[in-house]
Amino acid sequence: MKQIYDDVALLESSTPTSDPITTDMRTLTEEIGKFAKDKKIEIDTLKVREEYRRDFLGNVSHELKTPLFTVQGYIETLLDGALNDKNVRKKYLQRANKGVDRLMYIVKDLDLITKLEVGELNLFRENFDIVELIEGVFDLLEMKADKKNIVLTFDMEYPRPIYVYADKDKIQRVISNLLVNSVKYGRRDGTTEVSVENLIKNKVIIRVTDNGEGIPKRQMHRIFERFYRVDQSGSRKEGGSGLGLAIVKHIIEAHEEKIYVESEIEVGSEFSFTLEKSKVGAEH
Template sequence: MKLSFKKTYKFAVKSTFYISLFSTGFVLLLVTMIFDYTSKKLWLFGIVFTLILYLFSFIVLQYRVERFIYRRVKKIYDEVSLLESSSFINQPITTDMETLTREVRKFATDKKLEIEMLQVREEYRREFLGNVSHELKTPLFTVQGYVSTLLDGAMDDKTIRKKYLKRAEKGVERLIYIVEDLDMITKLEVGDLNLEYSEFDIVELIQNVFDLLEMKAEKKKITLAFENYHIQPNFVRGDKDRIQQVIENLIVNSIKYGKKGGLTEIAVVNLTKEKVLVRVSDDGEGIEKQNIPRLFERFYRVNKSGSRSEGGSGLGLAIVKHIIEAHKEKIYVESEFGIGSEFSFTIEKV
């Protein structure tokens, strides 16, 4: 590490001034008490003595300060350089303790924040790997169990064979569903998924999703409806298939966590001249406040046991967030536990 040495003269100047002031005053006092000098000679002696003493003291003090402090400060910089903080290494070495203290404090604060961030990421990584393992393990063990049973002799019974093969197929389908969602969210995160923009009627698209999910909603007697019964066509610009996926995921969640005989409403609002707001609200169980900030994390589930029994990959909301952000838009969530939830997102208006 190449170090540049930034000198500071403040300490030497002030210290020399105090030494010279005291020494000159003391010497002049002694001279007037012991010797018989005229005022003119006394003043001349005082000035010469002060100048010589000041220069000598300054040189000695500055040299000693540089030697004394520099050696110790250099050790600090050398030790800090082991941590490879380029912003700190590139700073010139200073013998000014105030500056050094400020730099070291800033360095320590930055390192503390970096360590805390790494700890958060490590915790997230462990939790993510645990969730992936759990999500994949369940269908894998299901498929393994049915296949093992068939191999152990149940294959000879046509009825059991067909039933078990169908169940194993469902397990494989769930595995494929999880892997496809993981692949999509990875592409969204790194920006490899290209969006195909087109102009389409968002109201018509929502109606198509209603038709697709009608039977799923009927199982829980949940009504799917527009907030405004006389809603007019509203043309927007975006990737039609991806926006449909967003709306489908939000409505599926509202059905999954909605109460029996409940209502899921969709509103399409002209937010500004350039933006349309799509709002999906339900009267289900709602979400507790502490869970809201983590809703869009991969595999995060508010009710882990209940939601797993409902199926799904646990990646729905994470995909929704990434698709909306890929459109350079925003997604919002509001929820009150026991009352219901509302998800909304913006999209560019034609």
């Protein structure tokens, strides 16, 4: 029994233990049971990580492969003789260029999310009007929304500025990614509504609500994963890197804030996140 106990202790630690060794069978059984349970948890965790690693590598490969093959196809066609046709040459080069743009978009997003995950991306916090920032994003995405006749709007008029203290560029990215997603999965002739509400004394909550197709409950826990797409076919046609929501989550968490999501099939989705109010805003 003493030998068994010594073997178990050796597995748990490479340094000898100075604790007294018991030969009580119940205590020994409990120790072995605890050791086995801890090792099972460790093995299960490693399995999950390995599965995640395989999924991630598979997704990266798929996302990069599509635009790479597109570019390769057009270049090979040009080299095979289409280069001599001025009209075809210009059209194919433009399409190849779009494929390169897509590749650059994915690589830049991967670089951003990697820096966010390892904490290498510094936040430059400042006081700014969140209402003005949202209006700016509305203007940038107006043409994209118009293609599906989706209206981007506030839930009400905001006659006065609402100042927050955060990294302005990163929060603009958050708002933009959420609105792009709402348009991508939104119904034609639909609406995406943004609201800014007081949560507690020093916090506001920004809500982005659409009346789109919604997210199935079984997929809700995965939507912030890198490259995970609710609609595997339709969303790929819409483009994007597949990293939008993962970037949103990391930016909000880098601010030490919270992000929430509620959704119902055929009703729509609501993404919301908190931000710190600016002390400057309290003076306005």
